[in-house]
Amino acid sequence: MILGAVFRALGAHPAGWRMPGAHRDPLQDARVLRRTARAAEAAKFDYLFFGEWLATGPDLEFRDPDLLARIDPVSSIAYLAGVTKRIGLIATANTAFFDLFTLARQTASIDRLSSGRAGLNVVTGADPRAAGNHGRDGRAGTEPNYDQAGELVRALRLLWDSWEDDAFVRNQRTGRLIDPEKLHRTDAVGDYLRVTGPLTVPRPVQGHLPIVHAGTSAHSRELxxxxxxLALVALPTIEHAVAFRTDLRAQARALGRPQGSPLIVTPVLPVVAQTRADAQAIYDDLLRLVPLDDGSPLAQSADFPANRSIRALSAAVGVPLGTPELDDEVPLRVTRRFAEGGQRILESVIARTGRTVEGESAVTYRHLLATHAVPTAAIVGSGHEVADHLAEWFEAGAVDGFNIQSPFLQAQFDAFTSLVVPELQRRELFRTEYEGSTLREHLGLARPENLHVEEALDASRSA
Known part of the structure; x- marks a missing residue:
């Protein structure tokens, strides 16, 4: 089973930073970054994953506080190359805004500095603010451009292969340092990108860094x-995931890719404690701490989300709710009238908090509204129960692994590594020690041949 740790300093849940003891100071992100990386490596995670967002604004305070101010992903993995020894390090780059040659140079350098532990997550598109930050027209050019992303990945691989592995002859007697026949121009020309090369960095330790891409759209599937x-996909059920994985791999195989390509990883947000009741109490607190439209000055902020009012909840559940107080209990007679969407919200609250309708610990409008306003792929339970969920998906052939998103740091990540990982290891579903030294080896990926060498061999065979 693949396990990746998604680093989000202020937590993957918007209310996570408000929990007791949670990290909440972006000025101290370096400290929690080091601690999380070392904890993930001690638990034998495959990699630490860094997402990206190229713009900020006050609206993110409510929607996703972690995106307000964060350290650049490529800088983060470069830093961690010297802080860790075995764990993989995956950074995200947006193909719309990165200079191709610079990205190839940075990533090849980090792979060298980390002894082969770097990976690259390729994303496309951005919002108008990101376009403006990069000197682009903020009203256009924000749609995902998968053709451009494909060109970039192909050109990156050619640049990474500029130097053959044995290009450096280092002959002291003759004075010959390199074999010039083993240094290659790239000369990649496409509709969006062009680059000559060669790259100014030796070939990465891994040959090519593992490429990651997220999404389930038709264009994303094609890429x-x-x-x-690695394909990162969020799918609602095991049945959907099995079908998606089977279909995507069959299509990849038809294109001549190796059996089992690409690997499928899905995001999860585990809330873990010694007992299910304790985990439910933590999730209950997270819901309680989500800012909602309660008439307070905070809720009157210009950037406060519109989906956090009772009116928004009424639309979501399909029933006029009137003007109850957020902490009023939801009557059974009201829930019986909920439409399908409302029933799903209610079921989620009951499963994740342990509350019941009109019970001793009753569901309130606050619970329903917070669940509607902040949808998550949360798994709430003891270490054994969370391991059961991961094992069920993995053993059904739905996924090859999981991207673990902790709702807040550091306590919840520590709970996962101390309660869930040992249970997966006991079931022989996850490693107890690293067997390889590179990210490719962790993921079971072969080291690719040099594309320039393969092209020359194909040309000689044709001749």
């Missing part, structure tokens, strides 16, 4: 089946 080593 994943053709070029991705």
């Amino acid at each position: 994943s089946r053709e070029l991705a080593d």
Whole structure:
């Protein structure tokens, strides 16, 4: 089973930073970054994963506080190359805004500095603010451009292969340092990108860094089946995930890719404690701490989300709710009238908090509204129960692994590594020690041949 740790300093849940003892100071992110990386490596995670967001604004305070101010992903993995020894390090780059040659140079350098532990998550598109930050027209050019992303990945691989592995002859007697026949121009020309090369960095330790891509759209699937080593997908059920994985791999195989490509990883947000009741209490607190439209000055902020009012909840559950107080209990007679969407929200609250309708610990409008306003892929339970969930998906052939998103740091990540990981190891579903030294080896991916060498061999065979 693949396990990746998604680093989100202020937590993957918007209210996580408000929990007792949670990290909440972006000025101290370096400290929690080091601690999380070392904890993930001690637990033998495959990799630490860094997402990206290229703009900020006060609206993110409510929607996703972690995105307000965060350290650059490429800088983060470069830093961690010297802080860790075995764990993989995956950074995200947006193909719309990165200079191709610079990205190839940075990533090849980090792979060298980390002894082969770097990976690259390729994303497309951005919001108008990100376009403005990069000197682009903020009203256009924000739609995902998968053709451009595909060109970039292909050109990256050619640049990474500029130097053959044995290009450096280092002959002291003759004075010959390199074999010039083993240094290659790239000369990649496409509709969106062009680059000559060669790259100014030796070939990465891994040959090519593992490429990651996220999404389930038709264009995203096309990019994943053709070029991705890891496909990050969020799917609602095991049945959906099995069908998606089977179909994507069959398409990739038809294109000549190796059996089992690409690997499929899905995000989860585990809330873990010694007992299910304790975990439910933590999730209950997270819901309680989500800012909602309660008439307070905070809720009157210009950037406060519109989906956090009773009116928004009424629309979501399909029933006029009137003007109850947020902490009023939800009557059974009201829940019986909920439409399908409302029933799903109610079931989620009951499963994740242990509350019941009109019980001793009753569901309130606050619970329903917070669940509607902040949808998550949360798994709430003891270490054994969370391990059961991961094992069920993995053993059903739905996924190859999981991206673990802790609702807040550091306590919840520590709970996962101390309660869930040992249970997966006991079931022989996860490693107890690293067997390889590179990210490719952790993921079971072969080291690719040099594309320039393969092209020359194909040309000689044709001749």
